[in-house]
Amino acid sequence: MRCSVFLKTMILKPQLQDLKNIGYYSGRIIIGISLTMLVPMVIGLLFAEINPALDFLIAAEIALLIGLILTKICFTEKDLNWMQGMVVVSLSWLAAMLVGAIPLYLSGHWGSYLDACFDAMSGFATTGLTLAQDLDHLSYAHNLWRHLIMFIGGQGIIIVALSLFTKGLSGAFKMYVGEARDERVLPNVISTSRFIWSVSIIYLILSTLVLGIIGIANGMKPVNAFFHGACIFMAAFDTGGFTPQSQNMLYYHSLSFEVVTIVIMLLGAMNFNLHYRIWTGDRREIWKNIETRTLCITIALTFLITVIGLNQVGSYPSAIIMFRKGFYQLISGHTGTGYATIYARQFVDEWGNLALVGLIIAMALGGGACSTTGGIKMLRLGIIAEALKQDVKRIILPERAVVEQRLHHLKEIFLEDKQVRAALLITVSYLVLYGIGTLAGMFYGYPFLDSLFESTSAAANVGLSCGITTPGMAAGLKLTYIVQMWAGRLEFMSVFTLIGFFVAVIKGK
Amino acid sequence: MKRAIGLIFFCGAACFAHLPAVCLAGQISSTELINNAKEYDGKSVVYVGEAVGDVMMRGDFAWVNINDGENAIGVWLNKELAGEIKFTGSYRSKGDRLEITGVFQRNCTQHGGDMDIHAQGIRKINLGRVVSEKLDTSKRNFVFILLVVLCLVFVFVRRQK
Numbered sequence: 001m002r003c004s005v006f007l008k009t010m011i012l013k014p015q016l017q018d019l020k021n022i023g024y025y026s027g028r029i030i031i032g033i034s035l036t037m038l039v040p041m042v043i044g045l046l047f048a049e050i051n052p053a054l055d056f057l058i059a060a061e062i063a064l065l066i067g068l069i070l071t072k073i074c075f076t077e078k079d080l081n082w083m084q085g086m087v088v089v090s091l092s093w094l095a096a097m098l099v100g101a102i103p104l105y106l107s108g109h110w111g112s113y114l115d116a117c118f119d120a121m122s123g124f125a126t127t128g129l130t131l132a133q134d135l136d137h138l139s140y141a142h143n144l145w146r147h148l149i150m151f152i153g154g155q156g157i158i159i160v161a162l163s164l165f166t167k168g169l170s171g172a173f174k175m176y177v178g179e180a181r182d183e184r185v186l187p188n189v190i191s192t193s194r195f196i197w198s199v200s201i202i203y204l205i206l207s208t209l210v211l212g213i214i215g216i217a218n219g220m221k222p223v224n225a226f227f228h229g230a231c232i233f234m235a236a237f238d239t240g241g242f243t244p245q246s247q248n249m250l251y252y253h254s255l256s257f258e259v260v261t262i263v264i265m266l267l268g269a270m271n272f273n274l275h276y277r278i279w280t281g282d283r284r285e286i287w288k289n290i291e292t293r294t295l296c297i298t299i300a301l302t303f304l305i306t307v308i309g310l311n312q313v314g315s316y317p318s319a320i321i322m323f324r325k326g327f328y329q330l331i332s333g334h335t336g337t338g339y340a341t342i343y344a345r346q347f348v349d350e351w352g353n354l355a356l357v358g359l360i361i362a363m364a365l366g367g368g369a370c371s372t373t374g375g376i377k378m379l380r381l382g383i384i385a386e387a388l389k390q391d392v393k394r395i396i397l398p399e400r401a402v403v404e405q406r407l408h409h410l411k412e413i414f415l416e417d418k419q420v421r422a423a424l425l426i427t428v429s430y431l432v433l434y435g436i437g438t439l440a441g442m443f444y445g446y447p448f449l450d451s452l453f454e455s456t457s458a459a460a461n462v463g464l465s466c467g468i469t470t471p472g473m474a475a476g477l478k479l480t481y482i483v484q485m486w487a488g489r490l491e492f493m494s495v496f497t498l499i500g501f502f503v504a505v506i507k508g509k
Numbered sequence: 510m511k512r513a514i515g516l517i518f519f520c521g522a523a524c525f526a527h528l529p530a531v532c533l534a535g536q537i538s539s540t541e542l543i544n545n546a547k548e549y550d551g552k553s554v555v556y557v558g559e560a561v562g563d564v565m566m567r568g569d570f571a572w573v574n575i576n577d578g579e580n581a582i583g584v585w586l587n588k589e590l591a592g593e594i595k596f597t598g599s600y601r602s603k604g605d606r607l608e609i610t611g612v613f614q615r616n617c618t619q620h621g622g623d624m625d626i627h628a629q630g631i632r633k634i635n636l637g638r639v640v641s642e643k644l645d646t647s648k649r650n651f652v653f654i655l656l657v658v659l660c661l662v663f664v665f666v667r668r669q670k
Contacts, residue, residue: 218567
């Protein structure tokens with residue numbers, strides 16, 4: 001009783017300064033988002049798409065207006081504390097969804113503003129689930145925006161804003177962490193942001209060239225080939241999963257496209273620290289790193305489950321076809337991309353339960369920490385597996401034996417209980433999130449496995465669909481998936497902080 | 510009279526007996542094909558939709574994706590048939606509306622397991638057209654109103670500084 005009284009008195013109502021800091025930095029990030037809308041607007045003008053260009057001008061003006069008003073009303077020179085940083089991140093993502101959805105809604109290709117918000121969150125969170133209608137007639141400008149928001153969201157909305165800051169900001173690290181990036185590549189967060197952007201832009205240029213040339217060789221018009229190349233890269237490297245056409249990867253009917261996108265998806269699933277090591281010539285780190293090893297093991301195991309499942313139902317006429325279809329969907333699911341070379345209903349109708357479970361496990365696990373993937377992530381899985389191994393050793397070995405808990409992630413790390421606890425906490429949070437979405441799906445009448453598939457895909461920011469995500473889906477389920485995509489992308493802490501902040505506003509003294 | 514009634518019954522019964530074959534030969538939607546792929550696998554189907562995206566030439570053959578408003582399915586056809594397609598659907602154009610007669614493949618062995626239709630014939634139902642874009646004046650006016658408000662706010666912010 002005394003304890004609860006003590007806890008109640010601990011909740012402090014946020015001060016005006018808290019609100020000013022949150023409002024000011026959120027405003028700056030919204031201004032940043034408004035500036036990014038100029039890119040599709042220019043593309044629209046280049047392709048003589050006047051109405052789409054107006055859509056982006058309207059959205060950019062609204063965002064700029066909101067941003068300017070917020071930065072004016074809440075002007076402050078004070079730096080962010082941890083709570084404010086986390087709240088800014090979670091609110092900025094919601095604001096990005098709301099303003100990012102404006103041009104989509106104005107295009108008339110989304111049935112409602114909620115549908116447009118769904119796709120905007122799906123884009124920013126690099127999920128790839130879509131409620132777009134008549135995608136095959138969408139303008140270049142809107143299509144670019146769909147893929148650009150994946151690029152921005154994959155790198156991190158805050159990273160974009162940080163990259164624009166010319167001088168250091170000590171509160172930057174708090175926002176950087178709030179966006180589910182607890183590792184810095186370089187000592188300074190802003191240098192890290194710029195490194196991430198530099199790497200991504202070099203990959204963008206190279207991949208666009210490669211995919212464009214493949215596209216032309218496959219019979220596409222040069223403009224379309226390079227436009228698709230850029231869009232496909234942005235969605236594959238940021239493990240998003242949008243494509244410019246309604247058939248997803250089936251549109252291209254091309255093995256070379258599949259092979260190149262597998263490589264890009266795997267690059268996107270790699271920790272940016274590993275990219276840095278490769279770029280600085282330390283290639284041995286890739287093979288020593290716990291994330292790479294864990295990823296290889298989980299790909300092998302989940303692929304084995306999937307192949308056994310596919311073999312059981314005999315969906316595919318030959319082993320080569322089974323490998324091609326099974327491996328592509330699995331890598332796409334495991335890296336959290338969501339590219340598919342089969343139709344959504346084929347997962348349910350033709351894959352069988354075991355293969356589907358293999359794919360769901362792969363989706364739930366995700367890729368590397370400090371990468372663009374969603375899901376539990378390899379580092380956490382590696383830490384939990386290592387801790388479990390050491391605990392079993394402790395039981396088997398004599399009591400006096402000293403068991404050393406070590407793992408290699410960029411350097412030799414002695415595993416501490418708090419690291420294991422943190423890894424377990426986030427893993428459990430993900431499992432709960434997958435469960436909540438599954439329950440919601442079942443509440444709306446979908447079978448268990450279908451609901452689990454779609455929920456895992458949304459919460460782990462994958463984007464593969466078994467057919468539940470359609471424009472006709474219930475509004476409640478759309479909202480559930482939006483929350484799942486948002487919480488899953490931010491890895492909970494900033495979302496929990498936002499919830500705590502609102503509780504403090506209501507109940508605090 | 511009895512003979513005539515008997516003949517009508519006989520014809521009716523014959524029609525019912527042949528109904529499944531008639532259905533398979535008739536026009537089928539993409540959703541029906543995808544959801545009942547096993548049933549239609551290897552069968553001749555008639556599929557109607559709009560040609561979208563690129564006509565992708567591959568040697569003597571080509572890929573064209575046909576969207577019936579529900580989904581798009583890849584159609585593999587020879588280059589002579591592909592040459593008949595004049596417009597494909599995009600933001601700028603409405604694609605030719607085609608009736609494809611061909612063999613449906615659930616997991617095509619020739620094309621890496623893709624679900625596709627190997628066309629034997631195509632018939633143009635409607636010729637596509639270029640879609641001319643008309644300026645949406647309400648959007649233009651809204652842009653100007655927002656611009657004025659934005660300028661006022663900007664001036665206010667600058668003055669306060």
